[in-house]
Amino acid sequence: MAEELNIQSDAETIDDKEDSLNIERCLTFESGGLLMYMSTKYVNEIINEQIITALPMVPPHIKGIINLRGSILPVLDICMLMGKESAEYTNKTCIIVLNIGSDSVGIIVDKVRQVIDIDLSVAQSIPLRNQQKLTNGMLTLDTNEVAMSLDVNSLIPTQMM
Amino acid sequence: MDNGMEGMLDTYLLETEGLLDRLDEMLIADEKVGDFSTDDVNEIFRIMHTIKGSSAMMEFNSLSVIAHHIEDLFFYIRDKGIDTLSTEQKKELFNLMFRSEDYLRSGVDKVKNGEPLEENHDEFNASINDFLKKISNSGDDSLEETSEGADGQSPVAAADSLTITNLPDDPKAEVFCHVYLEEGVGMENLRAFMIVNAVRESEIEFRYYPSDMDSNPSTAQAIIDEGFYFAFDSSEAANKAELVLREQPHILSYEFINASKAKETPMPEQQPEEIVEKQPAPQAAQKQEAPAQKQAENKSQPQQKQSAPVKQSLISVNLQKLDSLNDLVGEIVITESMVTSSPVLKLLPQESMDTFMKSARQLRKLTDDLQDISMSLRMVSISGVFQKMNRIVRDMKQKLNKDVKLTIIGEDTEVDKTIVDSLQDPLMHIVRNSMDHGIEETSEERIAAGKNPQGELILSASHNSSEVIISVTDDGYGMDPEKLLDKAEEKGILTKPRHEYSKKEALGLIMLPGFSTNQQVTEYSGRGVGMDVVKKNLESVGGTISITSELGEGSTFTMKIPLTMAIMDGMKVMVGDTIFTIPIANIRSSFKIDNAEVILDENGNEMVERLDTFYPIVRLKDFYHINGLYDDLKDGVLIWVEAGDRSCCLFVDDLIGEQQVVVKPLPQYFNPYNLKDYGINGCSILGDGNICIIIDVLGIYNQAVENT
Known part of the structure; x- marks a missing residue:
């Protein structure tokens, strides 16, 4: 059920650059039409095909709870957090299980891409200030695509409320 | 190694x-x-x-x-x-x-x-x-004198015996007995002391050297090298002692030395008057009965006891191993249901399919059993913690000189191991507080107040849907809200005008940091750190504490702690796609009604009459804003529930069935949403890996009936 992370390291990037680099392994994924990344240190595992039990009386972006080998995790739809329509469920849809501090949460994403090394020091802040709730940076990948950094701490309710 | x-x-x-x-x-x-x-x-x-x-x-x-x-x-x-x-x-x-x-x-x-x-x-x-x-x-009074005499002389004698001469300096002694122990028996000083005790038991007057052998392990070397001595005041005593010595284990040899002769000649290696070599092996054959018996009592009984069936039926297991076992079993259950419901099976011919389903059912039964067992493994009885309180009450009773009876109720309540661990400190604080401040100082005071001279402390434990409730009740002074407010004012910890405090809030003051009503700090409580620590500890496991107290009648501290894992009988009900579990203990009955039976009040709230009393109807689908199958009351099922003295009827789509469920708390993530106020404070993983939500009837009642 758990899918092993497909790890492709980009060894060259490490060798060429200087000490001031802040290279981290990051997981890139797609959600709500955006390409996003976050450090793999938060990522516990990626699961798919999970039955989500809806929970009443919670904001709509909390899709419910799942049973991950006996422990109960909340599952968030980050599409809805970004004010978009709820994500459509396809066979590419999966849940990324994150450990943020003492909390474990799952986020629903449209598609998981791969793990790459990203130099976080080249990330820029997003020019439209104070409008983003979930993202806290952006950068251009080697593939010339622009990716947004997902701020995992924003997923914790105390920060959101 | x-x-x-x-x-x-x-x-x-x-x-x-x-x-x-x-x-x-x-x-x-x-x-x-x-x-x-x-x-x-x-x-x-x-x-x-x-x-x-x-x-x-x-x-x-x-x-x-x-x-x-x-x-x-x-x-x-x-x-x-x-x-x-x-x-x-x-x-x-x-x-x-x-x-x-x-x-x-x-x-x-x-x-x-x-x-x-x-x-x-x-x-x-x-x-x-x-x-x-x-x-x-x-x-035996005479022995007292002897041992006192020995006490008085021993320091000098012991020192002398080791430095100046081999024979201990004991002017009163008639006969010395010089005993050597077998080589390599270990803890020589204690062995020697055991022999001394054995001799003492036969009511013989004597002294022994080195006299500090029982407490001073360094004498062991001296005893190995030089043996140890008995000093007897008469030769009759020496003869009596010989009978005892013969039966003692681990003695290599012993000899009796006449003290007067020894004194005449300074050389301690003077021909002894009488030498009895004890050959352990051949002698043992003759004296088999006595020592063997003694040895049997000494050594083999404890071992027999250990292998008694009661002890052997328990083993201790690392908690982490249990957790991973639980996780694994959960995975097996899920995988099993994945296999048996796989769409590929539809391609099988009917006959093979039947055989497959037969085996699958068997597998299901086995995995269910396996899951039940693995889930019950972590549950332990709370009696261990209560037992410790017994001890605390006992100690404080003596120290404070109060007569208090401890009554324990429900000590076989089973709760998760982690809860038991987290419960001990808070409980100890509360019990101490109650003993120290709660119960009256003297029994006269109690009699004057018209109470039983013996104070009473009641510890009780019980389960309630998804909480374990522990309460400590004393029948002592009780707390005076006014006094508490005075005190809090004096300490400057009131956060709003004094008259705005309700009684409950006033009682809650004692759980603020730095609050202690007792002027004097005692050994057990009164530093004002107790109760706020209790509160913090409980909160860290998601529990709450509440206090009720009547002045002059006593106080009750009630701790409610959610069960990380408590097994409970529940009724599964369906509302739309959502499965809820209602604790069977809360259900009085379930029934269907006609629309005609529904009574409306001025606001259109629905009620139904049962046994001559009217009960409000709570539609779960509206309460939780979820989509239900039926709008018409006659299509669904009403479940008459009660919690304590509160009772109402819940409207659900259908009953699914009864099941034992293991209660798990919701992730902490949901704490900010106050789901508890809406009667949701736990969930459970069903056999097929799905999750159902456990309903707290009291929470629903408070929210739906009292707040509307």
Whole structure:
């Protein structure tokens, strides 16, 4: 059920650059039409095909709870957090299980891409200030695509409320 | 090798703690009756023997020595019969035993934390020996004089005996007996002391050297090298002692030396008057009965006891292993349902499909059983924690000189292991507070207040849907909200004008940091750190504490802690796609009604009449804003539930069935949403891996009926 992370390291990037680099392994994924990344240190595992039990009386972006080998995790739809329509469920849809501090949460994403090394020091802040709730940076990948950094701490309710 | 030692240490700690727990239990029970039963005396003897042996093996000498002394003490008591002790002495013995238990426990704790053991245990040893002397003397007064005499002289004598001459300096002695122990028996000084005790038991007057052999382990070397001495005032006594010595184990040889002769000639290697070589092997054959019997009592009984069926049916398991077992079983259950519901199976011919389903059903049954068992593994009874409170009440009763009866209710309530662990400290604080501040100082005061002179403390535990409820009730002073407010004002910890505080809020003040109503700080409570720590500890496991108190009648502290895992009988009900579980304990009945039976109030709230009383109807689908199947009350099912004195009817689509579920709390993530206020405070994983939500009837009632 758990899918092993497909790890492709980009060894060259490490060798060429200087000490001031802040290279981290990051997981890139797609959600709500955006390409996003976050450090793999938060990522516990990626699961798919999970039955989500809806929970009443919670904001709509909390899709419910799942049973991950006996422990109960909340599952968030980050599409809805970004004010978009709820994500459509396809066979590419999966849940990324994150450990943020003492909390474990799952986020629903449209598609998981791969793990790459990203130099976080080249990330820029997003020019439209104070409008983003979930993202806290952006950068251009080697593939010339622009990716947004997902701020995992924003997923914790105390920060959101 | 290191690993082996680690493992041994673990086993040692576990075993010793188990034994001490057992000892504690026995002491508490026996003290209530005020007497030791013969069985318990034997058991304590065996416990001490085992602790002595294993501590010596692990080279924790101070523990071994203490245990050894208690063993000796109980050896004596067992021999003489417990009834020879007066009530006073028994009382003293209880105190001594509790102190010993504490001493051993603190030693074990030190070992556990890797701290060095205290080497200085002489004082404690002395108190045990004093007691032994006292009880042995009350049977025989003449012995008292002897031992006193020995006490007076011993320091000089001991010093002299080791430095100047081999014979101890004892002017009164007629006959000395020089005893050598067998080589390599270990703990020579204690062996020697055991022999001394054995001789003393036959009511012979004597002194022994080195006289500090029982408390000073360094005498062991001297005893190995030079043997040890008895000093007798008459040759009759010496002859009597010889009879005893012959039967003692581990003696290599002994010889009697006439003191007057020895004094004439300064050389200690003077021809002894009489030499009796004791050949252990051949002699043992003749004297088989006595020593063998004694040895059997000493050594083999504890081992027999250990292999008794009660002890063997329990093993201890690392909690982490249990957790991973639970996880694995959960995965198996899910995988099983994935396999049996796989769409590929539809391609099978009907006949093969039937066979497959048959095996699948069997597999389902097995996995269900497996899951039940693995889930019940973590549950332990709360009695262990309560037992410890017993001990605290007992100690404080004595220290504070209050007469208090502790009543325990529901001690076999089973809760998750982690809860039991987190419960102990808060409970201890509350019990101490109640003993110290709650119960009246004197029984006169209680009589004046029209109460039973004996105070009462009630500890109770019970389950309630998804919480374990522990309450501590005392029938003491009770708390005066005004006094609490005065105090809080004085300390400047009031956060709003005084008159705005309700009684409940005033009582809650005692849980603020820095609040203590007692002017004097006592050993047990009054530092004002207790209750706020209790509150914090409880909150860290998601629990709450509430206080009720009537001035002059007593106070009750109620702790509610969600069960990380509690097994509960629940009724699964369906509302739309959502499955809820209602605790069976809350359900009175379920029924269908006609629309005509529904009664409306002015706001259109629905009610129904049952047994001549009207109950509000709560539609779960509206309450939780979810989509249900039916709007019409006659299509669905009403479930009449009650919690305490509150009762209402819940409207659901359908009943699914009854199931035992394991209650799990919701992730902490949901704390900010106050789901508890809406009657959701737990969930459960069903056999197929799906999750159902457990309903707290009281929460729904409060929200839906009282707040609308």
